[in-house]
Amino acid sequence: MMDNILGALNRSLELIISLDREVFSIVLLSFSVSLTAVFFSSMISLPLSLLLALKKFPGKKFVVNITNSLMAVPAVAIGLVVYLFISRRGPLGVFGLLYTPWAMIIAQSLLATPIITSLSYQTLKRVVSMVKDTAVSLGASGWQMVVTLFKEAKSPLVAGFIVGFARVIGETGMTMMVGGNIRGATRVMTTAIALETMKGDFELAVALGIILLAVAFVLNIVLQIIQGAGR
Amino acid sequence: MNIEGEKICKSFNGKEVLRDVNIEIGESRINCVIGPNGAGKTTLFRILTLLDRATSGEVYFDGYPSFSLSSEEKLEVRRRIAVLMQNPFMFNTSVWKNVAYGLKLRKDTSIREKVEKGLKTVGLSSIKEQSALTLSSGEAQRVALARAIVLEPEVLFLDEPMANLDPLSTRIMESLILNLVREKKVTIVMATHNLIQARKFGERVFVLRQGEIVQEGTADEVFRHPNSSFAAEFVEVGNLFRGRLISEKGIQKLDLGKIRVEVVYKSGWKKTGDSVFATIRPEDILLSLKPLHSSARNSFLGEVTNIEDRAGIVSVTLEPIARLPDSKSESISTPFVAIITERSREEMGLKVGMDVYFTFKASCVNVFE
Numbered sequence A: 001m002m003d004n005i006l007g008a009l010n011r012s013l014e015l016i017i018s019l020d021r022e023v024f025s026i027v028l029l030s031f032s033v034s035l036t037a038v039f040f041s042s043m044i045s046l047p048l049s050l051l052l053a054l055k056k057f058p059g060k061k062f063v064v065n066i067t068n069s070l071m072a073v074p075a076v077a078i079g080l081v082v083y084l085f086i087s088r089r090g091p092l093g094v095f096g097l098l099y100t101p102w103a104m105i106i107a108q109s110l111l112a113t114p115i116i117t118s119l120s121y122q123t124l125k126r127v128v129s130m131v132k133d134t135a136v137s138l139g140a141s142g143w144q145m146v147v148t149l150f151k152e153a154k155s156p157l158v159a160g161f162i163v164g165f166a167r168v169i170g171e172t173g174m175t176m177m178v179g180g181n182i183r184g185a186t187r188v189m190t191t192a193i194a195l196e197t198m199k200g201d202f203e204l205a206v207a208l209g210i211i212l213l214a215v216a217f218v219l220n221i222v223l224q225i226i227q228g229a230g231r
Numbered sequence B: 001m002n003i004e005g006e007k008i009c010k011s012f013n014g015k016e017v018l019r020d021v022n023i024e025i026g027e028s029r030i031n032c033v034i035g036p037n038g039a040g041k042t043t044l045f046r047i048l049t050l051l052d053r054a055t056s057g058e059v060y061f062d063g064y065p066s067f068s069l070s071s072e073e074k075l076e077v078r079r080r081i082a083v084l085m086q087n088p089f090m091f092n093t094s095v096w097k098n099v100a101y102g103l104k105l106r107k108d109t110s111i112r113e114k115v116e117k118g119l120k121t122v123g124l125s126s127i128k129e130q131s132a133l134t135l136s137s138g139e140a141q142r143v144a145l146a147r148a149i150v151l152e153p154e155v156l157f158l159d160e161p162m163a164n165l166d167p168l169s170t171r172i173m174e175s176l177i178l179n180l181v182r183e184k185k186v187t188i189v190m191a192t193h194n195l196i197q198a199r200k201f202g203e204r205v206f207v208l209r210q211g212e213i214v215q216e217g218t219a220d221e222v223f224r225h226p227n228s229s230f231a232a233e234f235v236e237v238g239n240l241f242r243g244r245l246i247s248e249k250g251i252q253k254l255d256l257g258k259i260r261v262e263v264v265y266k267s268g269w270k271k272t273g274d275s276v277f278a279t280i281r282p283e284d285i286l287l288s289l290k291p292l293h294s295s296a297r298n299s300f301l302g303e304v305t306n307i308e309d310r311a312g313i314v315s316v317t318l319e320p321i322a323r324l325p326d327s328k329s330e331s332i333s334t335p336f337v338a339i340i341t342e343r344s345r346e347e348m349g350l351k352v353g354m355d356v357y358f359t360f361k362a363s364c365v366n367v368f369e
Helices: A002-017 A021-054 A060-070 A075-086 A101-137 A142-169 A173-179 A189-199 A202-229 B041-048 B071-078 B095-105 B111-121 B137-149 B167-184 B195-201 B219-224 B229-234 B342-348
Strands: B003-012 B015-024 B030-034 B056-061 B081-084 B155-159 B187-192 B204-209 B212-217 B239-248 B251-255 B260-262 B275-280 B286-288 B298-310 B313-320 B336-341 B355-360 B366-368
Touching: A002 A202, A021 A060, A021 A101, A021 A142, A021 A189, A021 A202, A060 A101, A075 A101, A075 A173, A101 A142, A101 A173, A101 B081, A142 A202, A173 A189, A189 A202, B003 B041, B015 B041, B015 B212, B030 B041, B030 B195, B041 B155, B041 B187, B081 B137, B095 B111, B095 B137, B111 B137, B137 B167, B167 B187, B167 B195, B187 B195, B195 B219, B204 B219, B204 B229, B212 B219, B212 B229, B286 B336, B286 B342, B298 B342, B313 B342, B336 B342
Parallel strands: B030 B187, B030 B204, B081 B155, B155 B187
Antiparallel strands: B003 B015, B003 B056, B204 B212, B239 B251, B239 B275, B251 B260, B275 B366, B286 B355, B298 B313, B298 B355, B313 B336
16 A cells, blocks of 8 residues: 555656646646636625725625625535536526536635635725825825725735635535536546546546645745735 | 814714814914813814714815815815824835825825935934834834925824824924924914923913813913813813902902912902802912012912922922911812922922912912802
8 A cells, every 4th residue: 555655656746747738737727717716706805895894884794794604605505506507507508608617717706705805804994994094194085095005905915815716726526516527628636636536546636636735835835924924 | 274163073873072162273383182081182183184074063174164175175175284193004115105105196296305305304314215114103103294294284283293202202293393383384283181292382272171172272371271170170280279259358359268369350250259260370379488578469378298399390389377267168278389499499498397478469360160
């Protein structure tokens, strides 16, 4: 058994070092899907959290509570809902999104949005209380104040994006459900590892596992540096 | 720019913080708002600088009510006013960029020269590249002042500018403020609970108590003639008495129990026999070993019960000796406090237990209800 593991490790390192075409394409797809998902999430999260941090309006507390509750929704449930919507008979079936990278992007965006919104809101709320009056009293217009706000909050905001990215790039079940783990089309690191392991074919699984671990490791280090640099 | 608040009220969650505040800021001079912590000074400042809205009442800028101003006009007004907050917030960048911030917002064309000059004024040119987050509170306060004055505001609001400052920073800050008024003709509005400062600076003083302005006037008026026991206690007059107004042989006097002091009658006073407050500033009381032959009509013998030396200024507590048998006043043994110099104490050989004469003018007794 030990030989088995060591052998797999040895061959997997070869795969990584030789920049194996398949490994490379899987890693690339993983990154592009998850980065796109985080991008779409932030398009929703940033304006929403800014609105929540700056404005008082009826139902604001409700929106905040909902956002926080959505963080607890299991990924597999999101996968199910997205599947039902984009499957051929679903309301969005005509677009033929199921088992495409876009399906994975949609599901991952839905998973990341509450996380990024909640973290961004907490960050902006704290920064607003300190920055707003100073900027306004020094003559900032509404837009200038918002720009200053984002400048002051950039590190913790980026930290929020990283947390969201780490969450979605490591997601397996949901991604498998809507992406289908199709070789060369929707196979990403996590789904590939799951499949190859089940097949008993450890080389690719271990190679991808090492890369995924390294990604998680690097993201955490970056996160800690950012949080350490923040006040 | 002329700023005037009319009947300003402000409540937070039903709690009234300001009540019917009327305030007119005198241009090109120092206006002091004094009051204890929690009196509403900061809230008033936030409303007068358009950082917050009054629950009711109106603020006028050069006669225009703030509600009539469009958001562009409000921005215009805000850009003629600068505010130095009590705990200024520093942007997460260098000192230099912090000072340049407001100028950049205005797309100023000579940012470099103005920032350099501003930093030189507050004496911090040497740390301009340093991160503003690493500053001490005194340095941060000075950077914040530079950040405000480079904007060349017409009105500068200072919220407790010298709180938490070391003596050196305080001196720098004081002389900077005086320079701004004298040379640049900037209107200063300063909130403080430090009375010495208010007295040193305030050409116009507003006494704020629990959200209401209880007295306003020149610094001298407020300090010499506080119009309420609150104002008197707050401005620390030293000798605050409660007594009854009496008329003795046609002369208006105040019965303080042990002694009766002559006062200058002012029309509009309460009837004879009514209970009133009176204050006498300690420095208005003269001490002597022998009776003084002067125009001052109040001269009494007292026993020295305490002597305190505070850095060359000696505070002497006196207990009046004469007891009037027919006094109807409820206040009996209120000691008087006089202030003399170290030198005159030595010359008089003043010691606890000695009897001395203390003398003050009738006009120095400030009577109020």
